[in-house]
Amino acid sequence: MQKLVAYLGPEGTFTESAAIKHSPDAKLKPYPSISSVVSAITDGEAEEGIVPIENSLQGSVNDTLDLLIQHPKTFIRGELVLPVEHCLLVKRGSKCEDIRVIYSHPQALAQCRNYLEANFFGVVTVASLSTAAAADQVKNSKEIDAAIGTTRAASLYGLEILEKRIQDNQYNVTRFAVIGPSDHEPTGRDKTSLCFSFEDDRPGLLYGVMKQFADLEINLGKIESRPTGKSLGQYIFLVDLDGHRAGPAVARAIEYLDKETSWFRVFGSYPRYE
């Protein structure tokens, strides 16, 4: 049977591009929210799911982190990093100077602010639910307007690309997590994502964990914190480490977390995206 991969939709968004890149031969199905992608995994409806987890400009996607924290049976089994390249999309034959309204997701509008000010000063910008929804609006509009979206949205909605790479910061990439009911077997070039918290806020507890990682010569790629929802000073720390949980160093670090933290969870080990 063909593998089913759930992704944060709709079609024509960057997450769909990530899903196509990850699983070109699978059946891809869009879901309306990150939490519904997670439910598709926990319900056994889909074998894998693709959700954004981090952007180089905006930082972590908190919805994804909070859902991973809450769902002990959902694991990270892979990652992909894709450049975010915004295009200006119009109906065929529209000219730059006739554009009256530009639609897009608020984040895409924000990421192209300088471009819009330099080229479309005074043109109204309108927020859409996604870059794909913006393309759909332009397709169905009777006016001459434009959307900021992907090249894929252009072909899906029969629009013309008036200009490519209109984002202000050319280094704009998004990291996507591949989630599933289990993580990935060792490949020799793996990383492990995990999280932990402490009951009390005794000084040095976080330092103790960091020391353990350092003593085991484990490289820490990332450290992040999320509120526990219990008290303002209490956090769940999320870290990305080099190595697989089946390897000796990470396994010993996990043993330490089991003993020294009040709660921890391994999101999974998976091959580093290269």
Added chain:
Amino acid sequence: MQKLVAYLGPEGTFTESAAIKHSPDAKLKPYPSISSVVSAITDGEAEEGIVPIENSLQGSVNDTLDLLIQHPKTFIRGELVLPVEHCLLVKRGSKCEDIRVIYSHPQALAQCRNYLEANFFGVVTVASLSTAAAADQVKNSKEIDAAIGTTRAASLYGLEILEKRIQDNQYNVTRFAVIGPSDHEPTGRDKTSLCFSFEDDRPGLLYGVMKQFADLEINLGKIESRPTGKSLGQYIFLVDLDGHRAGPAVARAIEYLDKETSWFRVFGSYPRYE
């Protein structure tokens, strides 16, 4: 001359309540965005500004963190922690069973989701730009509808409080930062907020800083990371420490940061909110 305190408006929001609590005798002026509050400080228009910096359920307010990172002449000089208590506001005489639409900021709607499902199943919820804007909408509506907002919004917009404390999680507090052109002199019960980053992602750099804090017996209240915007693996780390930058331990830690990090900035030392 009366002190001018800028705050993230409009009137009737939790940030206004924080501003009133912080400076009951000052002239308070609402600003439309966090960045405009920061500009009011850098332009010398206001002497102090009040902005939300962290919520116990949602986590950090990234806009505030990113603006502090970008504005080297804006300092944190105080903090306040306020409970978030949502109320159901209606026009005088409206009855629960007649309510057709409930307006509020998306975050307030999300924080009262269980209450709304239990008591207003099937009633339409509509997103507003702020809880105060929601109260204003109810005031001017010809229908019988409701807003989720503060007790202060009720009195400002002449609405009746149908029910108090309707938030699902009773432990819902927001921390506000008092910002200004300088930080606070030592009081003996202080904390210091600062941030730093590294040019390369050599393992152990962050650990080295943590070790320094531990060796100096400095308690770390919080650690957070924000993207540098340069590369996906590069972060700016933001920490809150116990102690004043004028005290010997924190002063030595700052000397260390000056030597061992590629960039750092002290947001300020200020009395801990108690």
